[in-house]
Amino acid sequence: xxxxxxxxxxxxxxxxxxxxxxxxxxxxxxxxxxxxxxxxxxxxxxxxxxxxxxxxxxxxxxxxxxxxxxxxxxxxxxxxxxxxxxxxxxxxxxxxxxxxxxxxxxxxxxxxxxxxxxxxxxxxxxxxxxxxxxxxxxxxxxxxxxxxxxxxxxxxxxxxxxxxxxxxxxxxxxxxxxxxxxxxxx
Amino acid sequence: xxxxxxxxxxxxxxxxxxxxxxxxxxxxxxxxxxxxxxxxxxxxxxxxxxxxxxxxxxxxxxxxxxxxxxxxxxxxxxxxxxxxxxxxxxxxxxxxxxxxxxxxxxxxxxxxxxxxxxxxxxxxxxxxxxxxxxxxxxxxxxxxxxxxxxxxxxxxxxxxxxxxxxxxxxxxxxxxxxxxxxxxxxxxxxxxxxxxxxxxxxxxxxxxxxxxxxxxxxxxxxxxxxxxxxxxxxxxxxxxxxxxxxxxxxxxxxxxxxxxxxxxxxxxxxxxxxxxxxxxxxxxxxxxxxxxxxxxxxxxxxxxxxxxxxxxxxxxxxxxxxxxxxxxxxxxxxxxxxxxxxxxxxxxxxxxxxxxxxxxxxxxxxxxxxxxxxxxxxxxxxxxxxxxxxxxxxxxxxxxxxxxxxxxxxxxxxxxxxxxxxxxxxxxxxxxxx
Numbered sequence: 001x002x003x004x005x006x007x008x009x010x011x012x013x014x015x016x017x018x019x020x021x022x023x024x025x026x027x028x029x030x031x032x033x034x035x036x037x038x039x040x041x042x043x044x045x046x047x048x049x050x051x052x053x054x055x056x057x058x059x060x061x062x063x064x065x066x067x068x069x070x071x072x073x074x075x076x077x078x079x080x081x082x083x084x085x086x087x088x089x090x091x092x093x094x095x096x097x098x099x100x101x102x103x104x105x106x107x108x109x110x111x112x113x114x115x116x117x118x119x120x121x122x123x124x125x126x127x128x129x130x131x132x133x134x135x136x137x138x139x140x141x142x143x144x145x146x147x148x149x150x151x152x153x154x155x156x157x158x159x160x161x162x163x164x165x166x167x168x169x170x171x172x173x174x175x176x177x178x179x180x181x182x183x184x185x186x
Numbered sequence: 187x188x189x190x191x192x193x194x195x196x197x198x199x200x201x202x203x204x205x206x207x208x209x210x211x212x213x214x215x216x217x218x219x220x221x222x223x224x225x226x227x228x229x230x231x232x233x234x235x236x237x238x239x240x241x242x243x244x245x246x247x248x249x250x251x252x253x254x255x256x257x258x259x260x261x262x263x264x265x266x267x268x269x270x271x272x273x274x275x276x277x278x279x280x281x282x283x284x285x286x287x288x289x290x291x292x293x294x295x296x297x298x299x300x301x302x303x304x305x306x307x308x309x310x311x312x313x314x315x316x317x318x319x320x321x322x323x324x325x326x327x328x329x330x331x332x333x334x335x336x337x338x339x340x341x342x343x344x345x346x347x348x349x350x351x352x353x354x355x356x357x358x359x360x361x362x363x364x365x366x367x368x369x370x371x372x373x374x375x376x377x378x379x380x381x382x383x384x385x386x387x388x389x390x391x392x393x394x395x396x397x398x399x400x401x402x403x404x405x406x407x408x409x410x411x412x413x414x415x416x417x418x419x420x421x422x423x424x425x426x427x428x429x430x431x432x433x434x435x436x437x438x439x440x441x442x443x444x445x446x447x448x449x450x451x452x453x454x455x456x457x458x459x460x461x462x463x464x465x466x467x468x469x470x471x472x473x474x475x476x477x478x479x480x481x482x483x484x485x486x487x488x489x490x491x492x493x494x495x496x497x498x499x500x501x502x503x504x505x506x507x508x509x510x511x512x513x514x515x516x517x518x519x520x521x522x523x524x525x526x527x528x529x530x531x532x533x534x535x536x537x538x539x540x541x542x543x544x545x546x547x548x549x550x551x552x553x554x555x556x557x558x559x560x561x562x563x564x565x566x567x568x569x570x571x572x573x574x575x576x577x578x579x580x581x582x583x584x585x586x587x588x589x590x591x592x593x594x595x596x597x598x599x600x601x602x603x604x605x606x607x608x609x610x611x612x613x614x615x616x617x618x619x620x
Binding site for chain 2: 036064123124127128131135162179186
């Protein structure tokens with residue numbers, strides 16, 4: 001009741017308000033229930049973004065895993081109270097970049113690698129596999145990240161620009177180019 | 187396949203492919219818990235202290251009713267919110283005693299300014315002083331960009347404006363440096379509810395959003411979106427250039443335009459591009475304006491029956507766009523070919539040109555569409571092979587047959603109107619296609 005964090009910044013969008021809410025609960029009381037809730041709301045975005053940078057399912061899974069540990073241990077350092085998803089994805093990005101530095105050379109995901117989780121991944125259809133491998137192999141790094149951030153994480157182009165450090169105009173043109181490429185293939 | 191469908195398909199594919207790692211995350215969290223507590227021991231105990239104080243306040247509230255509430259209110263409730271905008275944007279929350287509860291950076295520049303300073307519990311004056319000092323040190327405030335916006339939000343307007351006046355004086359005094367004098371804009375936020383949508387959308391402070399709204403009331407040529415991209419110094423320059431101060435904004439000092447080329451150079455660049463000299467032209471007007479988030483000088487002048495309008499990039503003196511139009515008020519000193527062209531425009535109701543109304547033969551195209559195209563390309567110094575989407579149309583304008591030639595070179599759109607009779611260029615326009 002005396003929480004200093006809740007107040008007028010709670011945004012109209014209920015989805016992001018509750019991510020915010022989860023973060024403050026984690027920060028204040030290390031609430032695991034809140035972490036679970038946060039995980040369910042954001043996991044697909046975090047994993048897909050990591051995959052789009054790392055192009056390897058193992059590494060993406062590791063990065064996503066580490067990301068949630070960091071969120072759990074340092075939710076206090078989240079200050080803005082306005083764009084929780086952007087904060088989480090920035091953490092993801094930094095972890096991925098660290099992984100990239102550790103990794104000597106690019107590895108490409110193949111369909112075989114996607115089949116390595118057969119029991120948990122029964123939902124993956126043949127079409128899903130094609131889409132993901134096209135995203136990973138046909139698109140350039142920037143294009144793929146932009147497409148994933150927009151389609152999966154539902155971010156606005158302006159937010160993508162902030163997250164990737166590219167100008168908004170570049171994001172827009174890369175996005176439409178990438179979409180054209182995918183249209184041609186799919 | 188539609189864009190939406192593709193987006194949905196991608197979303198679906200990725201969400202199917204994401205493996206579930208919740209269990210391992212949760213178990214790892216428990217394992218690391220020990221370290222986590224150790225690392226943040228200070229924070230923990232502070233939080234515990236706060237909790238104890240909170241419980242104490244709660245007890246007081248129950249026992250002493252209003253008195254207990256006051257203690258909490260005095261120390262922990264946000265009383266005023268002060269935001270500083272330069273380009274770094276920083277929001278400061280203080281309690282009733284004007285002690286800091288929280289300092290938040292609202293953009294990347296703001297984070298750099300705050301660095302690792304911790305203000306909790308210090309007075310608002312010390313904090314603002316330190317922040318402005320850091321902005322000076324980090325080069326956000328200098329002789330090239332000297333404007334600061336201070337916005338105060340307090341339910342009690344009298345108290346808010348008192349704080350506003352005091353901070354304005356203090357910041358003003360700090361910016362009286364040897365190399366430059368600052369310009370301080372200040373305001374009290376009146377209706378923060380209505381501003382929060384804009385702050386969310388454009389990532390700016392409520393203060394900046396209110397300033398932009400006030401500017402738009404005075405100068406409706408701009409859009410909110412364009413102005414949101416500008417720094418406070420650039421907004422201040424626009425206000426200085428239009429010679430107005432928006433309502434509810436108090437302003438001390440004037441914005442620096444030293445980073446820019448200056449009106450004289452902008453004028454010279456425009457005249458040089460038009461192939462004219464200073465003595466040829468009349469009726470100058472130069473304004474600062476913004477075009478797609480870049481600062482431009484808008485230069486207007488007249489010469490030989492035409493009105494020229496140029497937008498010159500204020501940093502690089504590059505020409506952003508220009509146009510030339512026939513000046514309808516122009517009658518004197520015409521060249522013979524001009525006289526012929528002007529005939530119908532300057533017709534009825536004008537006593538000065540009765541001498542010209544001799545022949546009124548029907549206009550006929552004496553030059554071909556291809557010739558018109560060549561005239562336009564030659565004027566733009568563009569080879570036919572470089573130009574894309576060349577379009578030539580015929581049209582009647584003021585009773586005269588003209589060719590309308592349009593083409594695109596890279597990302598620049600050209601539009602010409604060419605007299606089908608004489609081959610004269612009547613009007614042209616060059617625009618950056620976005």
